[in-house]
Amino acid sequence: MRLFVACLLIPAVTLGQITPRNLLQQNCPPERLQKVLITQNEFHPFPTIPAQWRKTLPDSMIHVLIKKGEESLKAGFPNIPATITLDFSRNGNRTRYENITFPKRDQLWNLVLAESVEGKRRFMDAIVDGIWSICEESFWGASAHLFLQNEQRALPDVEHPVVDLFAAETAANLSLADYFLGQQLDEISPLIRRRIYYEINRRIFVPMQTAKYEWMGNGDLNAKLNNWAPWIMSNYLTAALLLEKDESKRVQYVTKAMQMTDQYINGIGEDGGCEEGPHYWTFGTGCVLDVLDLLHSASNGAINIYNERVIRSMGEYIYRTHISDNYYVNVADSHPDVFPEAVMVWRYGQQSNTGLLRAFGAWLFHRGANIINPTFHRSRALFDLASLKEVMTDQLVFHDIDFAWLSDVQLMIKRLANGLFIAAHGGNNGESHNHNDVGDFIVYASGDPVIIDVGSGTYTARTFSSHRYDLWFNASAYHNLPTINGKQQSDGKIYGATNVSLASNNSGLTMNLEKAYPSSAGINTWERSIKTANNSILVTDNMQAANPLTSLTQTFMTVCNIDISRPGRIIFTTTHGKKILLTYGKEWRVTTEPLPLTSEEDQGLKFTWHNQAITRVLLTLVSSPSKASFKYSISTLN
Numbered sequence: 001m002r003l004f005v006a007c008l009l010i011p012a013v014t015l016g017q018i019t020p021r022n023l024l025q026q027n028c029p030p031e032r033l034q035k036v037l038i039t040q041n042e043f044h045p046f047p048t049i050p051a052q053w054r055k056t057l058p059d060s061m062i063h064v065l066i067k068k069g070e071e072s073l074k075a076g077f078p079n080i081p082a083t084i085t086l087d088f089s090r091n092g093n094r095t096r097y098e099n100i101t102f103p104k105r106d107q108l109w110n111l112v113l114a115e116s117v118e119g120k121r122r123f124m125d126a127i128v129d130g131i132w133s134i135c136e137e138s139f140w141g142a143s144a145h146l147f148l149q150n151e152q153r154a155l156p157d158v159e160h161p162v163v164d165l166f167a168a169e170t171a172a173n174l175s176l177a178d179y180f181l182g183q184q185l186d187e188i189s190p191l192i193r194r195r196i197y198y199e200i201n202r203r204i205f206v207p208m209q210t211a212k213y214e215w216m217g218n219g220d221l222n223a224k225l226n227n228w229a230p231w232i233m234s235n236y237l238t239a240a241l242l243l244e245k246d247e248s249k250r251v252q253y254v255t256k257a258m259q260m261t262d263q264y265i266n267g268i269g270e271d272g273g274c275e276e277g278p279h280y281w282t283f284g285t286g287c288v289l290d291v292l293d294l295l296h297s298a299s300n301g302a303i304n305i306y307n308e309r310v311i312r313s314m315g316e317y318i319y320r321t322h323i324s325d326n327y328y329v330n331v332a333d334s335h336p337d338v339f340p341e342a343v344m345v346w347r348y349g350q351q352s353n354t355g356l357l358r359a360f361g362a363w364l365f366h367r368g369a370n371i372i373n374p375t376f377h378r379s380r381a382l383f384d385l386a387s388l389k390e391v392m393t394d395q396l397v398f399h400d401i402d403f404a405w406l407s408d409v410q411l412m413i414k415r416l417a418n419g420l421f422i423a424a425h426g427g428n429n430g431e432s433h434n435h436n437d438v439g440d441f442i443v444y445a446s447g448d449p450v451i452i453d454v455g456s457g458t459y460t461a462r463t464f465s466s467h468r469y470d471l472w473f474n475a476s477a478y479h480n481l482p483t484i485n486g487k488q489q490s491d492g493k494i495y496g497a498t499n500v501s502l503a504s505n506n507s508g509l510t511m512n513l514e515k516a517y518p519s520s521a522g523i524n525t526w527e528r529s530i531k532t533a534n535n536s537i538l539v540t541d542n543m544q545a546a547n548p549l550t551s552l553t554q555t556f557m558t559v560c561n562i563d564i565s566r567p568g569r570i571i572f573t574t575t576h577g578k579k580i581l582l583t584y585g586k587e588w589r590v591t592t593e594p595l596p597l598t599s600e601e602d603q604g605l606k607f608t609w610h611n612q613a614i615t616r617v618l619l620t621l622v623s624s625p626s627k628a629s630f631k632y633s634i635s636t637l638n
Helices: 023-027 030-036 050-056 059-073 087-091 095-118 124-136 143-148 165-188 190-210 214-219 228-243 247-266 285-298 309-320 342-351 355-366 378-393 603-608
Strands: 009-011 322-324 403-406 411-415 420-425 441-445 448-451 482-484 492-496 498-503 508-512 523-533 536-545 552-558 561-563 569-573 579-583 588-594 615-621 627-636
Touching: 023 247, 030 247, 050 059, 050 095, 050 378, 059 095, 087 095, 087 143, 095 124, 095 165, 124 165, 124 190, 165 190, 165 228, 165 378, 190 228, 190 247, 214 228, 228 247, 228 285, 228 378, 247 285, 247 309, 285 309, 285 342, 285 378, 309 322, 309 342, 309 355, 309 403, 322 420, 342 355, 342 378, 355 378, 411 508, 420 523, 420 536, 420 627, 482 523, 482 536
Parallel strands: none
Antiparallel strands: 009 498, 403 411, 411 420, 420 441, 441 448, 448 552, 482 552, 498 508, 508 523, 523 536, 536 627, 552 615, 561 569, 569 579, 579 627, 588 615
16 A cells, blocks of 8 residues: 555545435425425515515615616617527537527516515516517527537527526526516516416426436436536426416426435535536535525425535535635636625525534625625525625624545645645546546645636537537646646546545645546556645655656646746746745756637636736656656745
């Protein structure tokens, strides 16, 4: 057994296991659900008239909601031209389509809330226009998701509606318009509410009765699901609870939502780790909370799994991966800047009785983080509004944790006393929203990025296609990893870390990376250890190959200013003037490569990194060993 320095090794949990907890179904089986579920006619989870809103919200928020409604009065509800829908199939662009469809739904939402809190009917005609315009659309989903239909299509087949993220979001949006303003809509025309139900029924309820989409595991109840499942279920459940008057169907739909949410939770490890990263925590774990809140509300509290260990751990992931300010550990497609809704985080901690999570939500709130998501998760926004007064007065103090080890996703996080921060992970290259990045690590100093994972760029047709790893920021050569004999890591679940172990004193992580590379890389062993000691970070790669290496490079990605003038030393200077020294051996030659950021996908990286220049620092081996040990030491200079 290999030793990591002088410390014992703790074997990591096997990745990707499904644990058949079925927490919701265990908590409330179908026969009990029929007894505890509040009827559609009696279900009133949110205020609907100005007097109720005034008791719930501070006057300042009522003013904000009315102002947003007034701003939305100025904009119309444009149609979506067929040629813009065709963008995705013609040139891979999905942005022009989404820049029409998302604002339309935001406008309707703003108008509905403004009318509900004010009650003067001055927003009603615009609301009717918005409802009618959305109902007239051929497709409620994203143009990039037309693959869910029977065959890939450039335009939607109106005879074959399918359920994607944004079709479900639209259904929730319209259902809430019906809930808040049903009587007013009927007074204008009873056909409006009938149209809402007709469209949601044919586009969402009916397809979901027999659907076996890829995001549902193609019907495999043992498949591991990604964030689409709880995201869609939270909106499907909103529509079902608020709109479906047939109670037998309503119970059926709620049962489906519970089953699908259970299946997603079953794929989460006991540590609550989100393999898609903190950015997707909002869309995965956050949506699980949305489902739990709706079920809890619709059953007078009878359905309640908030205090289950895995649910609590899932919530804790967001503060465990926090670095500083808006920076989080950005694995996979996650961005370095993440903006979780503060009140939602606070409520998660409150509901699950997790004090540190609640304190993190209060900290986010008092530093001006998002109160509600401006575009998605409408039921969440309403639950957040209902808790706004409480979180405003919560003065719990939050301090970032110094260490976390999430064994299921094989992620280590450690904060050193001198301000250095290190995160490193193993995993495999078949994870959801995967980048080929097994063994990657990031370093921050006093809250500023030093050695980075650049994250994901703008999504286009290439992002989720066979060309995904042609995008440089998804490939291992542009992560903090070696390229061996010209070979990068390969994609797929079989390409992963082995023997991943945490040191018994939590001083570091060690793993074997050889299985992350194709056999043509020609390596027998590649052991990477990432150790912390004496306020420094030491990365050591021990390698052995069948034959002398023909080439080897080691990448370090950064947004810092770089000084490579002295051999064996790289000095990174952060945006706040902190200097970090990385030392390397004499067997390397160092060069720097600015990334031009010219492609359509690259534009998202400009936004993510606030137009900072992204540089690739490249070490190139000048010898040809078949066995060697390479060491990189990282420490502060000031």
